[in-house]
Amino acid sequence: MTATETTTTTPTRRASGLEVRSIDYVPQNERHGKVSHIGPLWFMCNAQIATLATGLISITSGGNLIWSFIAIALGICIGTFFMAAHSSQGPQLGLPQMIQSRPQFGYVGALLVWLFAYIQYAGFNIFNSVLGGEAIGGAISTKQASNPLWIWVVTIVAVVIALVGYDLIHSFERYLTYLTVLVLALVSLSAVIHLHIPASQFDLGHFSPVAFFGQLGVAAGYQISWAIYVSDYSRYLPANTKTSSTFNVTFWGSVLGGMWMMFLGSWIAVSAKDIGTNTVVDIKAVADALFPGFGVIALIVFGIGLISVTALNMYGGSLTLISSIDSFVKVKPTLSIRVITLVVTAALSLGFALFATADFLGDFNDFLLLILYLFIPWTAVNLTDFFIVRRGHYAIAEIFKPNGIYKRWGWAGIGAYLLGFAAMVPFFNVAGVYTGPAAHALGGVDISLFIGLPVAAIAYWLFTRRVDVAAEQELARQQALEIEEAAAAHELP
Template identity: 80%
Template sequence: MTVTDEAARRRGIEVRSIEYVPLAERHGKVSHIGPLWFMCNAQIATLATGLISITGGGNLIWSLIAIAIGVCIGTIFMAAHSSQGPQLGLPQMIQSRPQFGYVGALLVWLFAYIQYAGFNVFNGALGGEALGGAISSKQASNDLWIWVVTIVAVVIALVGYDFIHLFERYLTMLTILVLALVSVAAIVHLHIPSSQFDLGHFSATPFFGQVGVAAGYQISWAIYVSDYSRYLPADTKPSHTFHVTFWGSALGGIWMMFLGSWIAVSYKDIGSNTVVDLQRVANKLFPHFGTFALIVLAIGLISVTALNMYGGSLTLISSIDSFKKVNPTLGIRIVTLVLTAALSLGFAVLATSNFLANFNDFLLVILYLFIPWTAVNLTDFFIVRHGHYAIGEIFRPDGIYHRFGWAGIAAYVIGFAAMVPFFNVSGFFEGWISHAWGGVDISMFIGLPVAAICYWLFTRNLDVDAEKVLADEQIKEIEALASGVRQ
């Protein structure tokens, strides 16, 4: 740690990035994770994921059932990743090296970075629209607010881990109050036809489409989760980390998606402008409440954008490290944050209504890419290696995890290929099985088990016991070195 880094750390600025977090620096409470993951879903962008069934011809009751099922399924996988953080003390994506290799992990890191950038473009544009709509109706004002959203998010991400958790905890309390009032306005003032509660009106295509998008939306957080649990004490019970993450994320997701579906059946033009729809509903409670609600929820978008900036920076550092060894200082964090912000800002300002309208398609494609990864990563952690990794080897190009992990790469490719016939991205691609089934997309339920089983079969000859011995030796060496540096 350089003199500059030490000074920054004393001012509360995080200096670590992709490296292991020593036990002496572990801190925080597992309960702090809940508000963070609640806020990741309790924001405007999540509303849109609750519209899939309604816009596809389904009714409200089956939409709500599909949302609940999809969110719970997806969050199980996402929360399982969260339990990896305290045990390994590493960011999420760097943990892909034992499965995909020192260089091979670039495959999933590229997809991750595209996801971070894509979400930032969408969140920046939507946040700018929300703040611009609350304060001014001019497009120029919206562009100005996109700059504000991006800059504030970069500052939050730069200060880092502890400030992100603190910011989310306080924002959660205000957001719950606002969402409760908006929900009351929607329930009391919006007319819902009785046919929307008819269980006899079931349509498979919108139902499974909603289940898939809701589950996939939750799984999309899997590339983030260990980033925000890696500083917790190593003796944190995995079950505690899992449950707090699960309920925080699931409750936020279900609430916002339910609200989106509820509003959708009341406005014929729902989805044409999510910001305007939400403001109209909030204003039914009392005048100008919609403006206040938009501002609060736009701040929620800022917090999510900060997480994308933070994760994008870690992923970019990891990628650079695959080609040239990186000294993970504050300086490299600043450079990668600025690059990520510049990319996101440029596309957000230029984003057209067509991009925003097709965001769900973008989301589906990204989710298709990460379903095999989450299967491989979780199978390796919980079934193959049981959480025992040689931390030092993760940062060695010629270490035991090799440059290319062919077992992980092959399992990923096979899992992805098995999903293709079940894909259904409207206006872009429809697999032959999905087409034969009238557009039903169950690709997630194919890719997860296929990739997991293949990886398990491909790693049957691993000498896991020897790896565990090496892992124990290396963690002692790393901790001893960290202790010496502190002294």
């Protein structure tokens, strides 16, 4: 049996059918599943209406279809490369994604990125629950599409899925993939057949730098935004899972889902009379053009997809909140702490979703840019540490010690992050909010992505030249058996 298909029958640690583990290490005797299962999960995370709305950015900024497609393809591939690299960390470390930031930023210093991560979880939940509510409400009755009841329904069902935990999330996404692919294929067929696309939309001579780089940046940012979740859903895989297998399955699942939906969003946008005013209405109209009543089916399926991705945000938000609390008060991972943090995360998301602005597309665009700006330096620091500095070798027990070898404040990571972010600021371009001098000089083109990544990565590499990696690896080997025994007993120090 290859590493790609390695599987065991050992279930996730549970109490009354609910997952207990949260930020703690997953011992070898609880590792299970196939790496191939994470492909459908990441396909489904992108094969939903919020992703489709992201494909409208270039069109609404004055670009045409062919350059929108090119920008989307490049942006998705760039962003997913980094996201999939994070995914490969899960089986090796057996830890959720955000807790892995402690070796770079410190036991307390990691709060910097955890705060940003929690904002992202809450933000995506707002957009996803609003869209999910509109989709399900619109399928039942056009008059009820904006009824707050459906936002409540999306939130509650998502919390239940997140509470049951890792295994249900994987199974739910895997089986939903089959239905979504069928519906999405039919909607795409209807769009190609029934929507008129002017010939000018395929003119390569019509190039708008602002629209092109705006779309590329948002597409890349959308994919990179998954980086803070990704190891959460690979950490239970057997430790002998090949890094390349985890990377490839994550990459292609995410790329296919994201590219398909964003392409469809652009295609619909160039033929819609009211571009970007109501994504749910546009999807229903395109589906109904294939045969009457299909619009209702499509909205229900896409609505369920938004519930599933909201569950991921609830799950990840809970892990991040537990990590943050643990920086101040030692947390023993239990079912109770999972329930409490899930309820808090859901309450915050629901509260903001019920009062969300009607300017969905504009707000979503700005939100994605904010995520891109905040997490580019983090992803550079985290991946440089994992693949270049420490090469995947960490003393797991030390991650949970306030005064361990990774210290309370990781000034190398914090300094590199701040330098990377500072280098990006002149290249920021948030319409109507801020245009940096470099972006202004470039005619409004935002290339901050390509500035922050190398600056943060190189700075971190330079700042960690004196790290005694050999000593850390020896400590990790000494602690390996101890950490396995402690985690199996659910008594991680």
